[in-house]
Amino acid sequence: MKKSEARKIFTEKRKTATEQQRNKWDDLILIRFQTLPIPDLNVLFTYAAMETEVNTDAIVDYLHFRNPALQVAYPVCDFDTYTMQAIASTIDTPFIKNRYGTPEPRMDNAEVMPSQSIDVVIIPLLCFDKDGYRVGYGKGFYDKFLADTREDVIKIGLSYYEPIDKIEDRSEFDVPLNYCVTPERTYEF
Numbered sequence: 001m002k003k004s005e006a007r008k009i010f011t012e013k014r015k016t017a018t019e020q021q022r023n024k025w026d027d028l029i030l031i032r033f034q035t036l037p038i039p040d041l042n043v044l045f046t047y048a049a050m051e052t053e054v055n056t057d058a059i060v061d062y063l064h065f066r067n068p069a070l071q072v073a074y075p076v077c078d079f080d081t082y083t084m085q086a087i088a089s090t091i092d093t094p095f096i097k098n099r100y101g102t103p104e105p106r107m108d109n110a111e112v113m114p115s116q117s118i119d120v121v122i123i124p125l126l127c128f129d130k131d132g133y134r135v136g137y138g139k140g141f142y143d144k145f146l147a148d149t150r151e152d153v154i155k156i157g158l159s160y161y162e163p164i165d166k167i168e169d170r171s172e173f174d175v176p177l178n179y180c181v182t183p184e185r186t187y188e189f
């Protein structure tokens, strides 16, 4: 399947899930996430979920419990260059929606986490395939960001839906996932 077709299908599919269903899937994904063989980590780059995305709050709480010194960063986007920065955030950091509806940490006194310091990236996606390739919103935010991260960074996708067989129009920039967790299964690539 081509990325553009997958984007359309999964954008529509996402809208059909009820809040109750999503909450249940978030719980199942958390339970699976807790069994991933990820080593101790110091810096996490995650995302603040929009309504139809897998919520990462409980996963962040769990990782924080594992390492109280964990630093957690969230994306702040530049829509002129389609790049993003990892902004360190705490429980007290206010989040505001940008003009495209994505919650972002407020930038006052913001600490930018160097891409090279990040140990694990939790990535939102519209759909993924059986080889770990993903389809996002098509602006290349994540592909560009991941290009600057360490070779050994662990990339974990979260998805309510199972993978498609193959994204046909992969590009040279596409960075595959190491893991993808769904309510039904954990995929390792």
Ligand SMILES: Nc1nc2c(c(=O)[nH]1)N(C=O)[C@@H](CNc1ccc(C(=O)N[C@@H](CCC(=O)O)C(=O)O)cc1)CN2
Binding pocket: 047, 048, 049, 050, 053, 075, 077, 079, 084, 100, 102, 103, 124, 125, 136, 137, 139, 141, 142
């Ligand atoms: N929760 C969450 N945060 C995230 C992402 C995500 O997928 N989920 N991102 C994952 O990338 C980045 C934001 N990506 C986005 C990409 C496109 C649009 C969007 O609505 N674009 C408009 C046109 C924008 C323009 O051209 O200036 C559109 O496509 O209609 C919004 C966010 C970073 N933060």
Ligand SMILES: Nc1ncnc2c1ncn2[C@@H]1O[C@H](COP(=O)(O)OP(=O)(O)OP(=O)(O)O)[C@@H](O)[C@H]1O
Binding pocket: 003, 134, 135, 136, 137, 138, 139, 140, 141, 142, 143, 144, 147, 171, 173, 174
């Ligand atoms: N490292 C990079 N350097 C320059 N351009 C890039 C890079 N990575 C991706 N791009 C460009 O970004 C655009 C979007 O790529 P693609 O269709 O794969 O989006 P996507 O994977 O759905 O998006 P995202 O990474 O935001 O989730 C493409 O035009 C691609 O050429």
